[in-house]
Amino acid sequence: MSNLDLIAKMAGFSKATVSRVLNQSPHVSQETRNKILSIMKELDYVPNRNAISLSKGQTMQIGISTEGINNLMLPFLNGFVEIASQYGYQTIIYTSGGDAKKELQPFEDLRRKRVDALVIITSVNDPSLLRSYCKYGPIVSWQRMDQPDISSVAMDQYEGYWLALEHLIEKGYNRIANAFGRPNSINTHNRMRAYADMMGKHHLTVSPKWSFSSVYTIRDGEQVVRDLLEHKDDLPDAILCANDYVAAGALCEARRQQLKVPEDLAIVGFDNTELAHTMGITSIHNPIAAQAQNAFYLLLLQLLDTEVELEILQFSLIQRFTT
Amino acid sequence: MSNLDLIAKMAGFSKATVSRVLNQSPHVSQETRNKILSIMKELDYVPNRNAISLSKGQTMQIGISTEGINNLMLPFLNGFVEIASQYGYQTIIYTSGGDAKKELQPFEDLRRKRVDALVIITSVNDPSLLRSYCKYGPIVSWQRMDQPDISSVAMDQYEGYWLALEHLIEKGYNRIANAFGRPNSINTHNRMRAYADMMGKHHLTVSPKWSFSSVYTIRDGEQVVRDLLEHKDDLPDAILCANDYVAAGALCEARRQQLKVPEDLAIVGFDNTELAHTMGITSIHNPIAAQAQNAFYLLLLQLLDTEVELEILQFSLIQRFTT
Missing domain, CATH: 3.40.50.2300 (Response regulator)
Structure with missing residues (x-):
């Protein structure tokens, strides 16, 4: 039994908690810390961080x-x-x-x-x-x-994207556009799969005009809205964005183009940044x-x-x- | 005379331009590059990047x-x-x-x-x-x-801040608040000096309630607006922000609090980011x-x-x- 095992057993905590105390992690309550330190003292255990490292x-x-x-x-x-x-x-x-x-x-x-x-x-x-x-x-x-x-x-981005799609459909949106990021990444692939599955499940319209990729920045988001407006007879009623920056650009451009958000166009971001918070953008929190x-x-x-x-x-x- | 000097002289360009060609910098026109490369060939000059490095x-x-x-x-x-x-x-x-x-x-x-x-x-x-x-x-x-x-x-941040202040005063604003960043940095110090000088020059009101520091983020910007609104009888008519993120937070919060921007409150950001562009925030371009x-x-x-x-x-x- 190692010293750590012994201390953990005597203190009634996991070895991980004892390690945290040794490593001065803040994620240990003062009470737990005190108890573990007193047992170390009792056992005359001297942690020597530098010696271990060296x-x-x-x-x-x-x-x-x-x-x-x-x-x-x-x-x-x-x-x-x-x-x-x-x-x-x-x-x-x-x-x-x-x-x-x-x-x-x-x-x-x-x-x-x-x-x-x-x-x-x-x-x-x-x-x-x-x-x-x-x-x-x-x-x-x-x-x-x-x-x-x-x-x-x-x-698994499938799950995050699925949440956003479910929310839009519950709210009555059924012409959903996508602004994806890196076209060949596993993340984008999983988001695309979630979209295809959800559209299939609800028998919703899918249009190639509603799918964008390599969309990353605020300016890219603005451009997506301008591109959508080139086909006024075939507008989506919602757009799911690769991240909150894209969503912020899309929101500002939509307003400039006299679209009402969310009545004419709903917008969902990704990552739940401070930007989404202050601009009031619905977003998927990504931990x-x-x-x-x-x-x-x-x-x-x-x-x-x-x-x-x-x-x-x-x-x-x-x-x-x-x- | 070094090889570089000789090539530069023969080509009729500066030594810096010759270096750029050698270093494959994109900041040289194709014409210039061709001329310099042909002279190197003429002189049988073989740049050996790796050899130099080693x-x-x-x-x-x-x-x-x-x-x-x-x-x-x-x-x-x-x-x-x-x-x-x-x-x-x-x-x-x-x-x-x-x-x-x-x-x-x-x-x-x-x-x-x-x-x-x-x-x-x-x-x-x-x-x-x-x-x-x-x-x-x-x-x-x-x-x-x-x-x-x-x-x-x-x-010199004095100059950038001066530009913003001059603009606000020209537009008729005369109760100007500040949201500064790092309180003890040379940059903040110079911005404060510009503010004091400009207020003195135009004999404008300065209130301690209009000065904030350690303001960095979108949420900090929101807080500044809420703090200002606690003294409704002593509101500024403009606020100069440490950066565009602070300005974005201040703008969104001001609107939530029913303040009209720029009629009730003008807002100026700093750094001229994509965010300032899309949200329509006046900003100081910082190269x-x-x-x-x-x-x-x-x-x-x-x-x-x-x-x-x-x-x-x-x-x-x-x-x-x-x-």
Whole structure:
């Protein structure tokens, strides 16, 4: 029985909780902390963080590999930086600009023990090549990569999209347009599947004029509304947007074009950002900060002799004035 | 005379232009590029990028040091990553979470030649300590640091704020409130100075109830409007916001509170983002991408035997519907 096991047993808490106290995590109540610390004192247990780190050759640095940084990634990055920092780890973000060779830099740094672990945000290399670096240290991914050794904190976008579609149909909308993001990503594919299934289930009209992809920004959202208005005899009555920025652009442009929202056109965003809140846009809450926390815990699980409890990740719909 | 000097002289272009062709910069016309390449051919000049890099011990990596990442930094980060990438450099962002010890990591990496150069976005250490690392490689800063060896691409916020104030006064507003950002930064200090000078010049009312600081986000902007409305007998007729996100929050909240914009309350943002564009918010255009480009050129100047032409950085006012 390890020291941690013994302390956990005596204190009546899980080993994960004892680890959290040792790691000075804020997610432990003062009462629990005091009880565990008093038992450590009783047992004369001296945690030596630095000694542990050095003996394991840890750098206390975690790398993040990404092509670039955009608004949508910020909640994940910030969530990760914060939780890692609470545990004493520094986060270093490697940008590749989409260059396959540069993208290997953080993986090479993992091999050379310059970082302890890696998180993949987006990548351009063959996933099986990236996977081959798992033997040098733990790697997790934000998106699903379908590689056995790389855990992912991805969520099934089918479920989130389904929630939004269900809400629109309940509200009586039945000509629903889509503004999708990356055309070939697994996420978009799952959103498309949810749309096809829901339209089939309710025998609703589907028009190729109502489907857009590679739509990411406020200006892209404005353009979608202008494009829809080119076919005035075939207008949708609702539009589901790739993210809240797209929804914000669509909302402002719709109003400029004298469309009433939600009477003429309902708009739903994704991610439930502050922007959706202030502009009153109905949005799908996407627990991105919790994904970041889980990503860190999955790495910690492999880095330290510790147990972790993962957050349950669930989409929810926040209704506002655009539906 | 170096090879570059000779080519420049023969081609009739500056050495900087020749360097750009060698570095495959997109900022050279096809005609110029062809002329320079033909002269290189004539002279049998073989540029060997890798050989140069290796002989100088370059890693082709540039570090960025920052406490964390927020929306406001994104245009700078993305601008930098892009221009650096065009020149073959990879950008690595070191987050410190405000921890002074972790903040030294990129500086130590500069000393150990793991990165070729550094950009400081925000920092918590004593600037003179950071400056002591300049002997190991070039360092530039986004903000003014008042350290002789650390060049900065900072702009004088006094000028930008002055433009906004001038515009409001011309439009007949004379009870102007301020929502400032970081209370102790040089930027905020200069904005405050512009405000005091302009109010003095026009003998306008200044009320302590109209001054807010540590205002950064959409929700902060909403709160400012609610706070102002607690003193209905002493309302300002205009508010100048730290950034466009604050302005967006203030605009939406003002409308929810039945204030007419711009009749009852004019709103001006800062940075001229897509958000200001789509919501019709008057804003001060801040050439952040050009600052990022200049930051890179200032590093390149020291890294390579090259000349650079810096962009001229200038604020401008973009009038929309909130004034």
